Amino acid sequence: MKRIAVVCGLLAGIAAGVHAQMPVGATGSTTLAPLRVDPAVKSALGGVSAEQVQADIAKLVSFGTRSTLSSMDTELPQGQGILPAADWITSEFEAISKECGGCLEVKRDEFVQPASTDPRARVTRPTKLVNVYAILHGTGGDKAPWVLVTGHYDSRATDVMDGKLTSPGANDDASGVAVSLESARAMAWLTKAGVKLPGTMVFAAVAGEEQGLFGSAHLAKLAKSEGWPLKAVLNNDIVGGDTTPGETGQYKDVVRVFSESIPATATPGEQRMTLGLGAENDSPSRELARQIVELAPAYFKPATERPAALKGGMRSQLIRLVPPFHPVMILRRDRYLRGGDHTSFNAEGFPAVRFTEWRENFDHQHQTLRTENGVVYGDLLKFVDFAYVAKVAQLNALTMASLAAAPSEPQHVRVVTKELDNYSNLQWDASAFAPQGTTYEVVWRDTNENLWTHSQSAGAETHLTLDVSKDNVLFGVRAVSAAGDRSLAVPPVPERK
Numbered sequence: 001m002k003r004i005a006v007v008c009g010l011l012a013g014i015a016a017g018v019h020a021q022m023p024v025g026a027t028g029s030t031t032l033a034p035l036r037v038d039p040a041v042k043s044a045l046g047g048v049s050a051e052q053v054q055a056d057i058a059k060l061v062s063f064g065t066r067s068t069l070s071s072m073d074t075e076l077p078q079g080q081g082i083l084p085a086a087d088w089i090t091s092e093f094e095a096i097s098k099e100c101g102g103c104l105e106v107k108r109d110e111f112v113q114p115a116s117t118d119p120r121a122r123v124t125r126p127t128k129l130v131n132v133y134a135i136l137h138g139t140g141g142d143k144a145p146w147v148l149v150t151g152h153y154d155s156r157a158t159d160v161m162d163g164k165l166t167s168p169g170a171n172d173d174a175s176g177v178a179v180s181l182e183s184a185r186a187m188a189w190l191t192k193a194g195v196k197l198p199g200t201m202v203f204a205a206v207a208g209e210e211q212g213l214f215g216s217a218h219l220a221k222l223a224k225s226e227g228w229p230l231k232a233v234l235n236n237d238i239v240g241g242d243t244t245p246g247e248t249g250q251y252k253d254v255v256r257v258f259s260e261s262i263p264a265t266a267t268p269g270e271q272r273m274t275l276g277l278g279a280e281n282d283s284p285s286r287e288l289a290r291q292i293v294e295l296a297p298a299y300f301k302p303a304t305e306r307p308a309a310l311k312g313g314m315r316s317q318l319i320r321l322v323p324p325f326h327p328v329m330i331l332r333r334d335r336y337l338r339g340g341d342h343t344s345f346n347a348e349g350f351p352a353v354r355f356t357e358w359r360e361n362f363d364h365q366h367q368t369l370r371t372e373n374g375v376v377y378g379d380l381l382k383f384v385d386f387a388y389v390a391k392v393a394q395l396n397a398l399t400m401a402s403l404a405a406a407p408s409e410p411q412h413v414r415v416v417t418k419e420l421d422n423y424s425n426l427q428w429d430a431s432a433f434a435p436q437g438t439t440y441e442v443v444w445r446d447t448n449e450n451l452w453t454h455s456q457s458a459g460a461e462t463h464l465t466l467d468v469s470k471d472n473v474l475f476g477v478r479a480v481s482a483a484g485d486r487s488l489a490v491p492p493v494p495e496r497k
């Protein structure tokens with residue numbers, strides 16, 4: 001999946017004519033500049049290893065079952081079941097924190113999910129759930145952005161109500177938990193190296209996904225009640241890059257990024273406006289997915305761009321060996337017949353996306369271990385591609401680091417529509433978190449494009465007039481740090497003055 005490099009001639013011609021009355025500070029090319037990833041962050045990402053991912057997933061598999069229902073089972077052998085898994089994840093975050101001088105605040109969100117009498121209920125007696133999460137506090141104060149990565153550590157057999165059967169859940173979703181752990185390790189390494197970002201990062205592993213997204217729902221409500229200013233929730237679920245002998249349809253250089261269109265929390269009025277503007281593809285979650293696609297090339301270089309000579313220490317060598325990798329936006333909330341933890345965060349009004357491997361093998365998820373007619377069923381360790389998971393972890397961590405280094409998004413973004421004209425007069429209010437040197441840029445694209453193709457800096461101003469017809473393009477406004485890290489884009493709403 002190529003990034004958009006070709007701009008239609010018509011728009012390129014229009015875009016060249018920035019309005020003569022554009023404000024002071026509106027300078028530079030309108031061609032979209034590639035996004036950057038801080039060199040220090042690249043070094044940190046170089047430490048993400050397939051071996052560590054393998055160790056994480058193997059450890060999670062070793063608990064026999066991680067069925068959420070096993071938390072109430074008093075007959076399981078010592079050390080088996082979901083609660084020992086929760087304890088291990090907690091101890092692992094604590095070990096990571098120890099390495100960086102206590103940089104992580106490790107917490108447990110424990111609660112009892114009440115029994116339900118609904119015939120389709122997957123929790124039929126009060127059941128203990130534990131979410132584990134670690135917070136890497138930023139230096140930017142309470143207005144700086146927060147970002148969160150999560151995977152679910154519970155697993156299941158074919159019968160989701162059987163909490164005793166062996167359920168390795170290696171891909172679904174020990175792989176996602178490994179992404180959280182590896183992201184935490186990379187960012188802890190960055191902290192230890194002396195790089196402290198203004199934004200706060202949360203690394204989570206939740207329970208109860210297979211029983212009905214209960215863990216993530218509880219954590220999302222906690223985030224909302226505590227006022228976490230979450231700008232991005234990255235849910236990794238089935239990111240193991242299923243490796244099955246004979247499988248030819250699995251593309252190991254891509255990962256899907258699912259996102260909702262019209263937000264789950266949009267009011268009827270907001271829904272009507274979104275439809276009227278044709279802004280269905282510009283929800284906050286979509287802008288997050290779009291930014292992930294835009295960020296990836298800053299780290300994952302095409303093979304031909306790799307320098308021939310390796311120099312520097314081990315980490316810089318690893319950086320230069322990173323193979324091509326592409327996130328691909330899937331313009332829907334989730335796959336057919338399936339849901340995921342990102343929707344719990346969407347339900348609380350947070351931008352959230354889901355990462356999932358390109359092609360799932362349904363013999364190797366939600367299946368009781370068995371062999372039938374020569375076909376092996378079950379979510380086994382041997383079907384996981386650890387190097388693939390490591391790449392997904394790098395993509396998550398670089399997204400988190402980029403957004404945690406950026407200002408918060410511009411506020412109250414609007415396009416003035418006082419009269420019928422062919423200009424676009426965009427205005428906005430400064431970001432709530434706008435450190436020294438913050439500037440703003442307007443980005444835009446044809447309505448039938450999916451990724452931004454053009455940008456124009458407004459400098460430190462909070463308005464920009466462009467000789468581009470608002471009827472023909474989709475706009476967004478981003479805040480840019482002095483170093484060049486971008487907030488998510490915010491599409492304008494019409495304002496009649």
Ligand SMILES: [Zn+2]
Nearest residue numbers: 172173237238
């Ligand atoms: Zn899952």
